[in-house]
Amino acid sequence: MSDRFHVSQSPQRRLPLPEFIAMLAFLFATIAFSIDAMLPALPQIGAELTPDNINRAQLILTVFVAGMGAGTLFAGPISDAIGRKRAITLGFALYGVGTVAALFANSIEFLLVARFVQGLGAAGPRIVGLALVRDLYEGREMARITSFVMMVFIIIPALAPSIGAGMIWLAGWHGVFLGFLLFALIGCAWLNLRQAETLPPERRRPLHLVPLKAAAREVLTDRQVMLCTLILTLGFGQMFGLLSSAQQLFGEAYGTGDAFPFWFAAMALLSGSGTILNAAFVTRFGMRRIAKWAYIMQTCVSAVMLFLVAGDLLPETLRFPAFFFWCVSVFFMAGVTFGNLNALALQRMGHIAGMAASIVAAISTVLATLIAAPVGLLYDGTALPVITATLICSGLAWAMMRLLND
DSSP: OOTTOOOSOOGGGSOOHHHHHHHHHHHHHHHHHHHHTTGGGHHHHHHHHOTTOGGGGGHHHHHHHHHHHHHHHHHHHHHHHHOHHHHHHHHHHHHHHHHHHHHTOOSHHHHHHHHHHHHHHHHIIIIIHHHHHHHHOOHHHHHHHHHHHHHHHHHHHHHHHHHHHHHHHHHOGGGHHHHHHHHHHHHHHHHHHHOOOSSOGGGOOOOOHHHHHHHHHHHHTOHHHHHHHHHHHHHHHHHHHHHHHHHHIIIIISSOGGGHHHHHHHHHHHHTHHHHHHHHHHHHHOHHHHHHHHHHHHHHHHHHHHHHHHTTOSOHHHHHHHHHHHHHHHHHHHHTTHHHHHHHHHTTOGGGHHHHHHHHHHHHHHHHHHHHHHHHHTOOSSSHHHHHHHHHHHHHHHHHHTTOOO
16 A cells, blocks of 8 residues: 555545645644643742642643543544544533633642643544544655644744743733633634544444444554554653753753743754654655654764763853753654654554544553653753653664564
8 A cells, every 4th residue: 555545535625735734733733832831830830839849830731741641542532433523622622621720720739630621622633633634644645744734833832932921921820821722712713614524424433332442452452553652652751851841951950041932942943843854755765764763863862961961071151052952852853753653653543543543642641741750850950860761762762663664
């Protein structure tokens, strides 16, 4: 079967490709915005809601990701049964409930519950969006389109800390959640007004236990899918670990707290070149080869960075530039691996794309939080915990990439 084979949908049922990519990018960007825009608020939330243990504020990020991981168990099968558009709309509705609850949170516990509910809802656009792409494309073509989506969606989250800082200045940290609500409303309206349903009734799978168990068993026993899932876990784990500590690292360890939104935007935009390169070369070199070399690069860069930081070998003037370059490399790695690994995982799963996307995302996201949360809580005023975790995760991912087929 050709890597560029298109399935099931007639041309008139497709949006123009640029709008299709832009719409998906906006849906995914809503999820990334829900994480990145919170970064400038963490010091204020920590001081206000958990002053005895400032590091607990990082849980606002990881609990959102955990909720999203739990939600992915249901989003895909629900979309296989009722269609992609309805499932994404339901996800946005639940996301909105969590957002409104967070607006009125006055304790760290209530805020964490609200963020978990937000994450549950966010699983809809994140997972069903991938299934929607798989309804139309597969293989290297899917990886290429996903790379374009990633390239567009990085631009919005790159500005998220600046937008979040502006909202905090206007309305305090609660004001950030108004931005989340606006993003969700725009994305939901765009989807429902412009995108045709990609899963016709005759291809839907009812929410009955027997077919659900059969589909889950097929996914969980597929060696390729499980390898991709574990590699994605390692990739997400190291990236979420860096995100959890980013505000403290930039502000405390390297003394650039006031300029954090600027540096974060620069980092995201520079690392976005990874998605551009992947989109340009994936059809030529293949998904597995590009992802493997990305993990090789990240392993080598992190090993050098760990040696320099642990040995205190960098002069003062080079400490922050070296750290910034390393951060860019972590996000660059994400840009050239995540789309490819998702495409590889779903390559043979077109008939149960929703279930497959759910299982892959649920396992990789939940396990990634088990990596990221301890890394964030181990923050000790230096970058050593997150660099060490990244080196280990990238090294293991590199080793596992050798077992995959393109």
